[in-house]
Amino acid sequence: MRDFDAIIIGTGQAGPPLAGRLAAEGMTVAIIERKHVGGTCVNTGCMPTKALVASAYAAHLARRASDYGLELDGTLRVDMPKVKARSHQVTLNARKNNIEWLQGMERCSLIEGHARFESRNTVRVGEELLRAPRIFVNVGGRAAVPDFPGIDRVPYLTNSSIVLLDRVPAHLVIIGGSYIGLEFAQIYRRFGAEVTVVEKGDRVIGREDPDVSEAIRKILEEEGIRFRTGAECIRLDPHPDGMAVGVDCTEGAPTVIGSDVLLATGRRPNTDDLGVDKAGLEVDERGYIKVQDDLSTTVEGIWALGDCNGKGAFTHTAYNDFEIVAANLLDGEDRRVSDRIPGYALYIDPSLGRVGMTETQAVKAGKKVLVGKRPMSRVGRAIEKGETQGFMKIVADADTRSILGAAILGTGGDEAIHGVLDMMNAGATFDTLRWAVPIHPTVSELWPTVVQEMSPI
Incomplete structure (x- = not known):
């Protein structure tokens, strides 16, 4: 002892x-x-x-x-x-x-x-x-491994093993359309793999607001990533070309044939x-x-x-x-x-920075909600960099004038979100953020403008 x-x-x-x-x-x-x-x-x-x-x-x-x-x-x-x-x-x-x-x-x-x-x-x-x-x-x-039918009959990757992969899969099928799955989807698509994301829900990253979820899917689809949402009864079977992933979606073929499969179904x-x-x-x-x-x-x-x-x-x-x-x-x-005020980022490109409540959560909580939104195509820094996908969004309480949350899907979003996060931690109202004088040219300089564009929903 x-x-x-x-x-x-x-x-x-x-x-x-x-x-x-x-x-x-x-x-x-x-x-x-x-x-x-x-x-x-x-x-x-x-x-x-x-x-x-x-x-x-x-x-x-x-x-x-x-x-x-x-x-x-x-x-x-x-x-x-x-x-x-x-x-x-x-x-x-x-x-x-x-x-x-x-x-x-x-x-x-x-x-x-x-x-x-x-x-x-x-x-x-x-x-x-x-x-x-x-x-x-x-x-x-560690990665959760669901008891899908056939899971014991095929080799599979998790976040732990895929980071040690020294080859580009011919066709990577990713089961799970949330944060881990989407990051690896874009990584391997940019490395040259065909990529299909299989998600049981009706949209990817379902905890985000629908406009964020839809924008992320569009960005990834434009890079050639395919999505199969609404997948039920997911199953895996060996196949001469690798493996067959049964999806049973409401649309499209009932099976996806891939060379490799990544399980991104939670922790x-x-x-x-x-x-x-x-x-x-x-x-x-x-x-x-x-x-x-x-x-x-x-x-x-x-x-x-x-x-x-x-x-x-x-x-x-x-x-x-x-x-x-x-x-x-x-x-x-x-x-x-x-x-603790919750904040996190999704590291696709462009990244998603998130803090506090989503619009959906604020409405569900019975708040009198104000929302401001601005496309990245109207952000000078994004235009200069040639990276204009996504948008900035802020959610506030009309009665208390407190900032409830924000999201930025856009270039530098993982860094620019901190301007709002810091205001929230300091207990400042959106009036304080509105009168901040941020540096030009940055993405963060648009937060006061987004505040001025808030309106009731």
């Missing part, structure tokens, strides 16, 4: 910085990782995928060179092994930096192995038992082999650890952070989980998850 002041299970975005804060306060810390240090973001998520997005964007720009008055001789060739090597090196560098950080941290022990609870305050890693009065669960999540938490029952932890029907608003669990002395608590599925929300726990435990604050 080894005793510590704190044990952290998992080295995702919340784990290492929390280890740093606890160790700096004089605590002895054990941080445990069963596979790759850095979690999803570093190894199979943000970093490798956004490196692939960058390569795909470069390919897209090269094909459009003549639009900018440039002439390139010859045919563009995608060197997929080199693309993959570049992407993977980004992961390896980040992983190495995290390992060196943790190993060089005073009073912190980085332990390799699979951690399982033995009791409320004891964790087993192999033959070793570790004990601490404070345990922080940061085990993350599940890594809690099924954690021994949560021995610790007395409660989980919901999907396996997420139940937490209070301060991220404490139903068991005293145990907290759950990151993807495994169901309170956020992003790197930035996991990091904010660390900030909340550290502030409450070490700084005497009273931070809550419910204070």
